[in-house]
Amino acid sequence: MTELKVFSLNVWGIPYISKDKSLRMEALAEALKSKDYDIVCLQEIWDTNDYELIYSKIKSRMPYKYYYYSGLLGSGLCTFSKWPIVETFYYKFPLNGYVHKIHHGDWFAGKGVALAKLEVNGKIINVFNTHLHAQYCQENDEYLSHRLSQAYEAGQLVRLGSEGSALTLFLGDFNSKPSDICSKVLRTIPGLQDAFIHYENDSDYGTNETTRNSYTPPEVLRRNPFGGRLDYILFKSNSQHEAKSLKYGFALPDRIPNCDVSYSDHEAIEATIELKEKATKTPHQHEDIQEVLHHSYNICDNGLREVANKLRHLKISFLVLVALLAACVLVQIDKDHHFSSFIWFILYFPQFFLLAVICFYYVLSWIEFQSLCGFQNSLAVLGTPLPT
Known part of the structure; x- marks a missing residue:
């Protein structure tokens, strides 16, 4: 029998933007140094100096490490x-x-799914770590189809990559509450269980925008003082083993000792997972996969319609600009001697610039359309029927 104590935290480590970053990273490193975890997964470690700082404090207890480089700003993930x-x-x-949503920033981060295979007492343990796209507006979630696609691909990767491993762990910030479709997909597709032990008052265990956290804006607390549980520790065993969650809870106090700030804008979570061999195979009970797939298919279909509408508007804008350019050329042929070259430059430059922008966004939108088509077809293969 093996017991693994695991830890997960979105550390909110954006250089020059995240508040009190240096103080918080130092405090987190000291806190982890005093603990005895088997596995630590972090998200939003955008500065590798913070990664190295934490490792320098905990390497005597946790000598193995890996940072996942990706994209323009990095993946933000480490184990x-x-x-x-x-x-x-x-x-x-x-x-x-989207690239033009600069203030959101997700496009510039190389977000994905990180896997580390560990050898624990002669057994292979798969540890997955991820950070899904943020939700910036609950009333109009323009990124739902993107986040759902990410959840599905992560779930498929876990399902296909867990063969041969005694235990699979999936930790991270899913930016989705337990009842949201993205969380359901991540649990259902690969058959993962939630380490969260259902206490009498589940609302006390929110991990983001709660009264526990010093960085939660007052106006957010007025709307919902309990926040939401967005961070997870999921697990599954293979047919030769059985696993269960022995303990789950917050891993750190709500404030850094002798300070009035929290360790992050998220709460750190920890769980103890027990793994042991079993004599007979017993099937796990999971949520209805067909219902989850059907809901996902409909969301993807709505996303495809929105992107198709965007492509249509870009095409119309392109044709209008081409017609305007053609008209300018005809005018220039007739009136070229009346105006200087500078005037013609001023006339043409905005049109060519707009044409370049439209073409650029058309290419990005077409890539989005193709990705959503692939996502929808993959859902269909798993059991959701294509519309006739």
Whole structure:
């Protein structure tokens, strides 16, 4: 029998933007140094100096580490382990926001799913770590189809990659509450169980925008003081083993000692997972996969309609600009001697610039359309019928 104590936290480590980052990273490193975890998974470690700082504090207890480089700003994901990391893999999400939403920033991060294979007492343990696209507006979630595509691809990767491993762990910030479709997909597709032990008052265990956290804006607390449980520790065993969650809870106090700030804008969570061999195979009970797939298919279909409408508007804008350019050329042929070259430059430059912008966004939108088509077809293969 093996017991693994695991830890997960979105550390909110955006350089020059995240508040009190240096103070919080130092405090987190000291806190982890005093603990005895087998596995630590972190999200939003955008600065590798913070990664190295944490490792310098915990390397005597957790000598194995891996940072996943990806995209323009990095993946933000890293894993520390007491046990040897024998293999790693990283899958970058093809759909991850929009380039023109600079203030959101997700597009510039190479978000994806990180895998570290560990050897624990002669057994292979798969540890997955991820951070799905953020939800910036609950009333109008323009990124739902992107986040759902990410959840599906992550779930498929876990399902296909868990063969041969005694235990699979999936930790991270899913940016989805337990009842949201993205969380359901991540549990249902690969057959994962939630380490969260259902206490009498589940609302006390929100991990983001709660009264526990010093960085929660007052106006957010007025709307919902309980926040939401967005961070997870999921697990599954293979047919020769059985696993269960022995303990789950917050891993750190609500404030850094002798300070009035929290360790992050998310709450750190920890769980103790027991793994042991079993004599007979017993099937796990999971949510209705067909219902989850059908809901996902409909969301994807709505996303495809929105992108198709965007493509149509871009085509119309392109044709209007081409017609306007043609008209300018005809005018220039007739009136060229009346105006200087500078005037013609001023006339043409905005049109060519807009044409370039339209073409650029058309290409990005077409890539989005193709990715959503692939996502929808993959859902159909798993059991959701294509519309006739």
